[in-house]
Amino acid sequence: MQRWPDRLWLVRHGQSAGNVARDAAHEAELDRIAIHGRDVDVPLSALGERQADALGHWFRMADADERPDVLLSSPYRRAMQTARRFRQAGGAEPDEAICMDERLREKEFGILDGLTTRGIGSVHPEQAEFRRLLGKFYHRPPGGESWCDVILRLRSVLDTISLHYAGRRVMIFAHQVVVLCLRYIIENLDEAEILAIDREGDVANCSITEYRFDPDAGRNGNLVLTRYNATAPIEREAAPVTREPDPIMGARG
Numbered sequence: 001m002q003r004w005p006d007r008l009w010l011v012r013h014g015q016s017a018g019n020v021a022r023d024a025a026h027e028a029e030l031d032r033i034a035i036h037g038r039d040v041d042v043p044l045s046a047l048g049e050r051q052a053d054a055l056g057h058w059f060r061m062a063d064a065d066e067r068p069d070v071l072l073s074s075p076y077r078r079a080m081q082t083a084r085r086f087r088q089a090g091g092a093e094p095d096e097a098i099c100m101d102e103r104l105r106e107k108e109f110g111i112l113d114g115l116t117t118r119g120i121g122s123v124h125p126e127q128a129e130f131r132r133l134l135g136k137f138y139h140r141p142p143g144g145e146s147w148c149d150v151i152l153r154l155r156s157v158l159d160t161i162s163l164h165y166a167g168r169r170v171m172i173f174a175h176q177v178v179v180l181c182l183r184y185i186i187e188n189l190d191e192a193e194i195l196a197i198d199r200e201g202d203v204a205n206c207s208i209t210e211y212r213f214d215p216d217a218g219r220n221g222n223l224v225l226t227r228y229n230a231t232a233p234i235e236r237e238a239a240p241v242t243r244e245p246d247p248i249m250g251a252r253g
Contacts, residue, residue, distance in 0.1 A: 002213065003162045004223050008186075009068060009171040010179045010209040011055065011086075014048030015242045016078040019205070022116070033114050039106060044081045050239045051206035052082040056089025058233030068092050068171035072161075074104040074178070082206065083173040092171070101160075103153040107177040110144025137191045151181045158185060176203040186211060186223050202243040204231050 022033045035042060044052065059067050071092055073083040083098045112120055112127060121128045124141075131139040140146040161170060172182075180203065184194040203209075208230045211223035231241045 001166075002215070002221060003166050004213050004221070005070070005161060005165050005168045005170040006213050007068070007169040008161075008211040008223055010182055011082065011171060011173050012176055012179055012203045012205055012207055013044070013074075013076075013079045013082040013173060014051040014085075015045045015205045016042050016048055017045050018042040018078075019048075019242065020045050029118060030116060032119055033116060035114065039109075039113060040076050042076070042078055044078050044085075047240060047242065048078065048082070048205060049085060050237075051234050051242075052085035053089045054237040054239045055082075055206045055208075055233045056086040056091035058236060059086070059092070060090030065169075068169045069096065070165050070168050070170040071096055071098045071173070072101055072104065072157075072170065073098050073173040074106065074175060075100045075102050076106055076175070079104070079173045079175065086171075086173070101157060103157045104172060104174045104178055106175040107147070107150050108143070108145045110141040112141045112144060135191075135195075137195060147177065147181060150177055151184060154178065154181050155185055158182070179203050179209055183209070183225075183228075187225060201229070203229055204234070204241050204243045206234055207231050207241075208233065 018033065018035050018039070024034065069092070071083055071087065073079050080098065080100065086092065087094065087096060087098065112124060115123060127139075127141055131141075137147045140149060172178075180194055180198055183189065183197065189197075208227065210225070210227045210230070212226050213221060214224045215221040217224050234241050
């Protein structure tokens with residue numbers, strides 16, 4: 001019996017106001033990113049809205065059985081905005097519910113939230129050293145999460161998907177670290193393998209990572225990666241592709 005969706009798409013949200021502010025802070029060599037309020041409330045930038053629309057237009061042109069029939073999203077504003085604009089642009093049926101799942105939220109950075117790489121070294125040099133010793137996969141800042149913590153909650157997300165959405169076409173709207181950590185789980189990667197993928201380049205805003213179910217993969221069939229970090233839908237409408245980096249620790253991405 002098939003336990004996985006027929007298709008699974010992982011989408012990083014469109015460019016956010018936090019991404020723009022982060023770039024400005026790094027260029028000005030500031031310690032802090034000029035974003036006030038909670039990370040959960042950071043919205044899309046105007047460009048991020050265009051990227052989400054372009055993604056929806058791309059899927060609108062596909063056959064009905066090539067579009068998602070399940071939409072899951074991080075509860076963060078930028079991810080939900082991306083999902084809603086995608087649906088409004090025709091990427092899914094207009095009455096398709098967008099199911100928020102807090103387990104898909106951004107990695108939590110704790111005391112390092114809102115700091116630039118420079119700021120982490122200036123304000124919390126001991127955390128910069130802990131991260132150097134432990135590596136980004138295992139380092140957990142006070143009040144925050146390691147990649148392992150994110151992976152733990154995402155394992156239960158995949159359990160939910162296999163239980164409720166077997167044979168369906170599922171699209172997830174989330175964040176860069178979430179996309180990478182889901183790859184780690186689905187493809188049974190190890191720390192070195194996923195960090196090598198991370199070093200190759202950032203996950204582009206509104207890019208597509210796609211899996212298809214292959215009944216001949218493994219003993220009972222499995223999800224097989226067909227494309228990663230694909231930006232063709234964005235490029236088609238000449239919307240600039242943005243690849244905001246994941247800073248050493250404290251990001252709003």
